[in-house]
Amino acid sequence: MRAVDGAKAAVLLFVAAIMQVSIFAQAHVLGGVPDLLLVTLVAVALLRGAVVGAAGGFFAGLLVDTATLGQLGLTSLVLTLAGYWIGRYGETTGRDRRHAPFVSVAVVTVLYSFGLLLVRFVLGEPAPAAAMLRGLAPSIALNLILTGAVYALVRRLLRPLDRSDLATEVQLLG
């Protein structure tokens, strides 16, 4: 990946993180909250692979935890794993598939919510599972609404790589 692409991805994630903590976190619709940062991370990871996804997730999480004076590392940990997993999906089975961003966002919203719940539970922090479950379906719907526009914007800024540039282990036939 070129340095320019790295800079673009960093700026995208920075803007998304700031917008998430300052604007989107307040937009409660039917108990759900849209997560612009997660959707942007999914788009970046799908287009640039697992390493960029994991690194992007780590630094975006760090940014969120710093901006909110939250527990450092908590969001980073979950977003790192989410970025890596979606990156791998983008490098392998999800490659060139139109539905990949939507499937990824839906699945990762669920995993991200459960991941945060689990980490908070392990740390002995309040982890209201019922409230999380109530807001899960609206959150998925809101994130899916954002996905089309965000993915198109990210794809415009970060052009898809050639297949040879991607680190693959699973080669698709056909």
Added chain:
Amino acid sequence: MLGSSVQRSRSKNQYAGRARSAMVRRLILAVLVVGALALLTISFRSPTSGFLHDVQGTGATALRPFQVAAGRVARPFRDAYNWFDGLTRAKSENAKLQRELRQVRAQATEYQAGAQRATELEKLLNYEQGPTYPKDFRPVNTSVISFPSGPFAQQIGIGAGTSSGITINTPVVNADGLVGRVTNASPSTSVVTLLSDPESAVAARDLKSGVSGLIRHGQGNTLILDQVSKEQKVSVGDVIVTQGTRDRRYPDLYPYGIPIGRVINVGTTDIASYLTVQVAPFASLGSLDSVAALVSTKRK
């Protein structure tokens, strides 16, 4: 064509390169996960002090202008939404407010006389007491710069910190009533844990009947006045304010008399030891734009 030979397009070098890149990728993931866990461990052990907290505070200060700018960009849209939302509810709210105004006017005269008498008696008795609200507090008015994300964190970020006199446990209010207290502070930003947080507990009293209890989070946007025994009398419509006394289990950090909310429902069951008193908070905890941190001007 089972009998035909398959040409292998990949050389050994290509496979070796691929294995190496997979190893590098996993190594990067491991480093990042270990880094996140290390940060989490340090942050968990000392959430409000230490080197990492200072670095985080500096980072938060650096990010603050971006958050403020994002808030300003979003403000017209938020205002437009609130305007339409307010318009639909204005008529019923107006009638309700008129009713309340009539009640409050009648009460105000009564309270004014009582307050004057109490002040005179305090002077006569040389009565010593802790800081009283709002007389002994200096409000630090500030904007909300970050909001709770999802059901996990009932906390907001505000754009003022220790440099403005804010410390941990500083009470935070808005024009309507109590919002919460500061639980983490850096020089220019602070974190406020809202009343709706599951960990929050505020000693409170019913202004009319004098019944005391603990305000905790409830279902939806409501609060619960807990620990009120069945023998005590609480009525729908009663105003709940901060108690201002100190409890060993839940140290009360708020001065007496900050409005919290109004009782909307009182219920009980045969097996329950306490009344279930549901309280609607005066402050709209889900849509806070600006708040005031109450910095005490009186030495404790």
